[in-house]
Every structure is written in structure tokens, then in C-alpha cells.
Amino acid sequence: MQEKEYPLGKSSAIIILIVLALLQLVDFGDRSILSIALQSIQKDFNLTDSQAGMLPSLLQFGIAILTVPAAMFADRVARRKVVMVLDLIWSFFTLMTGLATQLWHLLIARFGVGAGEAGYAPAGQTWLGVIFPKRMRSLIIGIFTICNPLGMALGLSLGGMLISATHSWRVPFYIFFAPGLILAAIVYFLPDYKTARKQGEGLFSSGFFKDWGTIFKIKSVWFSIAGITFLYFAASAFMSWAPALVMRAYKMNEGQVGPLLGLIGLLNVVGPLGGFLADKWWIRNRRGRPIFIAIGCVFILLFAIPAWLLVGIPFSQWIILYSATTIFIALIQPVHQTIMHDITPVGIRSTSVATQLLIMQLLGGVLGPLFVGFVSDRIGGGVQGLQTGLLWSTIISAVGMISFWILAKFYPADCENVSDAVLAEK
Numbered sequence: 001m002q003e004k005e006y007p008l009g010k011s012s013a014i015i016i017l018i019v020l021a022l023l024q025l026v027d028f029g030d031r032s033i034l035s036i037a038l039q040s041i042q043k044d045f046n047l048t049d050s051q052a053g054m055l056p057s058l059l060q061f062g063i064a065i066l067t068v069p070a071a072m073f074a075d076r077v078a079r080r081k082v083v084m085v086l087d088l089i090w091s092f093f094t095l096m097t098g099l100a101t102q103l104w105h106l107l108i109a110r111f112g113v114g115a116g117e118a119g120y121a122p123a124g125q126t127w128l129g130v131i132f133p134k135r136m137r138s139l140i141i142g143i144f145t146i147c148n149p150l151g152m153a154l155g156l157s158l159g160g161m162l163i164s165a166t167h168s169w170r171v172p173f174y175i176f177f178a179p180g181l182i183l184a185a186i187v188y189f190l191p192d193y194k195t196a197r198k199q200g201e202g203l204f205s206s207g208f209f210k211d212w213g214t215i216f217k218i219k220s221v222w223f224s225i226a227g228i229t230f231l232y233f234a235a236s237a238f239m240s241w242a243p244a245l246v247m248r249a250y251k252m253n254e255g256q257v258g259p260l261l262g263l264i265g266l267l268n269v270v271g272p273l274g275g276f277l278a279d280k281w282w283i284r285n286r287r288g289r290p291i292f293i294a295i296g297c298v299f300i301l302l303f304a305i306p307a308w309l310l311v312g313i314p315f316s317q318w319i320i321l322y323s324a325t326t327i328f329i330a331l332i333q334p335v336h337q338t339i340m341h342d343i344t345p346v347g348i349r350s351t352s353v354a355t356q357l358l359i360m361q362l363l364g365g366v367l368g369p370l371f372v373g374f375v376s377d378r379i380g381g382g383v384q385g386l387q388t389g390l391l392w393s394t395i396i397s398a399v400g401m402i403s404f405w406i407l408a409k410f411y412p413a414d415c416e417n418v419s420d421a422v423l424a425e426k
Contacts, residue, residue, distance in 0.1 A: 012191050013131040017140065019186055020124045021147045023087060026179045027117055028151030030094045031059065033159040033172045034110070035152075035243045036258040040169040045103050049381055053373025055110050056240040060365030062114025064358050067122065071354030074123035078192045079350070082123050084184045090116025091180030098173030122353035127192070129341040129349065135283060137341060142275025142334030146268055149330055152239065153265025160258015169254075215352050220343045220414040223407035225356050228336050230400030231297065232364030233371070234304075235329065237393040240369040242322070245386040249311050264319070267326050274331030275338070286412035289335050289342070290404045296332035297401035300325055301394065308391035311383060339407070343414040368393055 034041075034056060042052045074082045093112030100106040125141060132140045159172040215221050246257050274296070281288030307321035344352035371393055376385030 010131075016131060016190050017128060017143065019183065019190060020083075020128065021144055023083070023120065023180075023183050023187065024124065024144060024147035025151040025154065026176065026183065027090065027120060028148045029155035029158075030090060030113060030151075030176050030180075031117070032152035032155030032239070033094075033176060034059070034097075035240055036156050036159040036254050036261075037163060037169040037172065038240070039244055039247055040163060040254065041106070044169065045106070047103070049373040049376040049385065050370070051103075051373075053240070053369045055106060056236070056369045057366045058107055059110045059114035059117075060236060060361045060369075062111040062116075063118045064114075064361030064366060066115045066118035067354040067357045067361065068351060070118045070120075071122040071350040071357075074126065074350040075348055079123045079127045080187055080190050080192045083120060084188045086116050086118065086120050086123075087180050087184040087187065088116070090114075090120075091177055091184070092116070094173055094180070095177040098170040098177075118354075122350040122357060125337060125341065125353060126346075126350040130346060134342075136279055138275035138279045138282070138289065138335050138338045139272055140275075141338050141341070142272035145334045145337055146271040146330070148333065149265050149268030149271070149326075153262040153268070155262075156243065156257075156265060157259040157262025160254040160256075160262070163258070164253060164255025215344050215348065215355065218343055218414050219410040220339070220407055221352070221356075223403045223410070224336075224339045224343070225359050227293070227400045227403035227407060228356060229360045229364045230397050230403065231336070232360045233368045233400075234393045234397035236365040236368035237372045237390055238304075238325075241372050241386050241390060245311065245383065245390065248386065249383045250315050264323050264326055267323055268330040270327055271330040271334055275334035277331075278335040278338070286415060287408040289338060290408040290411050293332045293336050293339075294401055294404040294408070296328050296335075297398075297404065299328040300332075301398060301401070303328065304394045305391065308387055308394060311387045336404070339411070343411065343417075 038052055038055070041047070041055070042049075070082060070086060090113050093109050093116060096112060097106065097109040100109055124144065128140050128144055129137060155172070155176070158175070162172045162175065163169050243254075243257050243261055246252060246261070247254070252260075274292070278289045278292040281292055285291075303321050303324040307318065307325055310318060310321065312318075340353050340356050341349060372386060372389030375389035375392060376382075379385050379388055
């Protein structure tokens with residue numbers, strides 16, 4: 001019997017996009033609750049800034065070390081099964097975070113949340129990357145990744161209101177436990193595309209690992225990894241410490257800061273616009289996507305550096321700088337997540353995306369929050385401590401901008417070498 005080619009852009013693809021986007025929303029909602037709860041957790045457990053910085057960093061560490069193994073399974077087993085299991089894991093450890101009574105409980109719980117979230121992004125993105133045409137890939141990835149900041153906005157606003165109303169930082173973690181369970185049941189029944197395993201080939205083989213090794217011969221891969229790692233170093237610090245900085249500098253509580261930053265997070269709805277514009281540029285000029293990212297980085301630096309330098313000016317003025325930074329981060333996010341899909345073979349694409357995430361999380365996501373906490377403690381903490389740490393993390397991220405400028409030189413040729421044809425799962 002002739003095997004069916006996997007359909008592009010059908011109604012089932014829209015359903016998959018909606019379900020995976022909702023999962024991404026819950027994923028980042030779970031992550032961001034910690035940011036708004038961090039000040040209360042510090043007081044409850046009597047933590048320094050360096051110790052508190054370990055909590056978001058451990059989540060990133062959990063993502064980092066398990067991203068590649070989870071993504072390998074997504075390339076060799078049905079993505080729907082892998083996504084379902086990961087969803088159940090991160091939901092369970094979100095609940096465990098709220099139940100923690102000692103610091104080591106918190107550390108294990110945050111690592112567990114990261115472990116569950118480890119392979120979801122590469123599996124979800126790869127799934128979407130082949131069910132819609134390549135010409136609209138950045139737009140589709142943009143719709144998917146817009147749920148990152150929207151989930152953060154939901155976590156910050158709902159988390160802040162719940163903490164303020166209940167006077168307990170634990171309640172939001174209990175609330176965010178349930179949605180993941182419901183979505184896990186739904187995702188198992190979604191139609192998937194066939195894995196790249198040959199007939200009679202085992203789960204993993206020497207050929208699979210040989211293919212994986214070939215991605216490091218692609219020049220664009222190296223510059224893509226370098227670019228996103230340096231950008232994420234600053235972004236993870238930004239996400240982890242910005243709420244605490246606002247609370248310290250402007251004497252606000254969680255109930256005030258959470259909804260406010262959550263509202264600003266809604267500016268991230270411009271994310272798909274960035275994907276749409278980059279797609280249009282890519283059709284006209286094959287260097288369009290990496291150049292779009294590099295230009296966006298210029299604007300991020302132009303707004304983020306003054307934002308950290310000018311903390312303490314009237315809040316109505318400072319929030320303009322913060323909001324502009326948020327907008328430009330949103331515009332480039334779906335585009336840089338598209339690059340690895342463009343330049344790696346579909347049979348090892350989840351693993352390739354995960355390899356990038358591994359390095360990005362370890363050297364960017366883990367070190368960013370720790371760096372800010374370390375700098376803050378060394379100069380006495382408070383507003384100035386966080387301000388200085390965030391400023392330097394942003395300056396360091398400029399290396400990422402340079403990497404994407406260089407990437408544009410190699411990207412067109414590497415992109416042309418990749419095919420996206422796949423077959424439907426039986």
C-alpha cells in the first residue's frame with residue numbers, strides 16, 4: 001500500500017497549532033509564576049539574591065541537560081507521545097513547587113519543571129515546521145512562540161493577584177497544575193507525521209548519531225547557536241529579575257507589579273508580525289531572516305541599556321523604555337527560532353533544535369539569572385545591585401547581535417540544502 005504524504009495546511013494542522021500553542025501558554029505561565037513570587041519566597045526562606053537566582057537557573061539547567069535526550073525521542077517516536085509525557089512531568093513539579101517546605105524541595109521542584117519542559121519546544125516546533133509550507137514558517141512559529149510571552153503575562157498577572165489576595169506565594173502553583181493535565185489527554189490523539197526511522201531500524205542507531213554529528217559541519221549552525229545563547233543570557237536575566245527590580249525601585253508589591261508587567265507582556269502580540277515581515281523579506285532576499293534578527297537586536301540595545309541605567313526616573317517614563325524593549329524582543333523571537341529549522345534535515349530536526357537549546361540554556365539561561373544575582377550581592381544588593389547586573393547582562397548580549405550579522409553570510413546556501421518532505425503516521 002502506498003504511504004500517504006503528510007498534508008500541509010489542512011484543518012488538522014490548525015487544530016494541532018491551537019493545542020500546541022495552548023500548551024506553550026501553560027508552559028510559560030508555569031515558569032513565570034516564580035518571577036512574581038521570588039520576593040516572597042526570598043523572605044519566606046531567608047535567601048540572598050545569589051541563592052534566589054538559583055531557582056530560575058535550576059529550571060533552565062533541567063531544560064538544558066534533558067532537552068537533547070527528549071528531542072531524540074521526538075525524532076524517533078511519535079511527537080504526540082513525547083509531548084504528552086513531558087507535559088505531565090512539568091505539571092506535577094509545578095504542584096510540588098507550591099508544596100515545598102525547605103529550600104532543597106524548591107530546588108528539586110524547579111529542576112523537575114525544567115526537565116518536563118525540556119523537549120517540548122523542539123518537538124512542538126518541529127511538528128509545526130512540517131505541517132505548514134516553508135514560506136510561512138516564521139509566521140507559524142511566531143504564532144506558537146507568542147504564547148511564551150503571553151503565558152508569562154498570564155503567570156505574572158494572575159500570580160500577582162493570587163499572591164496579593166491570598167497572602168501566599170504557593171497558591172498560583174496549585175492553580176497552574178490543572179490545565180496541563182487536560183491538554184496532555186488531548187495531545188495524545190492529534191495526528192502526527194511518521195518518524196524518519198527506516199524499516200527494521202531500532203529506536204537509535206549508529207546512522208542516527210552519525211547524521212546528528214553532521215549538523216556541526218554546517219557553518220550557520222554555529223553562528224545560530226552563538227547568537228541565541230548570548231541573547232538568551234540577557235533575556236533569562238530580564239525575565240527572572242525585572243519584577244523584583246520594579247518592586248524594589250518603585251516600592252510596589254506583587255499585586256501591583258504582576259498585573260502591570262502582565263499587561264505590558266501583552267505587547268508581545270506583535271511577535272507574529274515579526275515572523276510575517278521576516279518571511280516576506282526571506283522570499284525577496286534569502287539573508288532576510290538573520291538580518292531581521294540583527295537589526296532587531298540593535299533596537300533592543302538602544303532601549304534596554306537606558307532602561308537599566310535610568311531606573312528611578314518617574315515610573316511613567318521608565319515603563320516606556322521597558323515596553324519598547326519587550327516589543328523588539330517579541331519581534332525577533334519567532335525568527336531566530338526558525339533559523340535552525342531552515343538549515344537542518346527534518347529527520348534530526350528536533351534533535352538539532354534541542355542541541356541549540358542545550359547550549360543556549362546552559363550558557364545563557366542558567367548563567368544569566370546567576371550572573372545578575374552574583375553581581376547584585378557583590379555590590380550590596382538592593383536596587384543598584386539588580387540594576388548593575390541587568391545592565392551588564394544586556395551589554396554582553398551584543399555578541400549575539402554580531403553573530404547573526406555573520407550568520408547571514410552562510411545562511412542562504414545552507415538553507416537551500418534542506419528538504420521538508422515527510423510521510424503521515426499510520
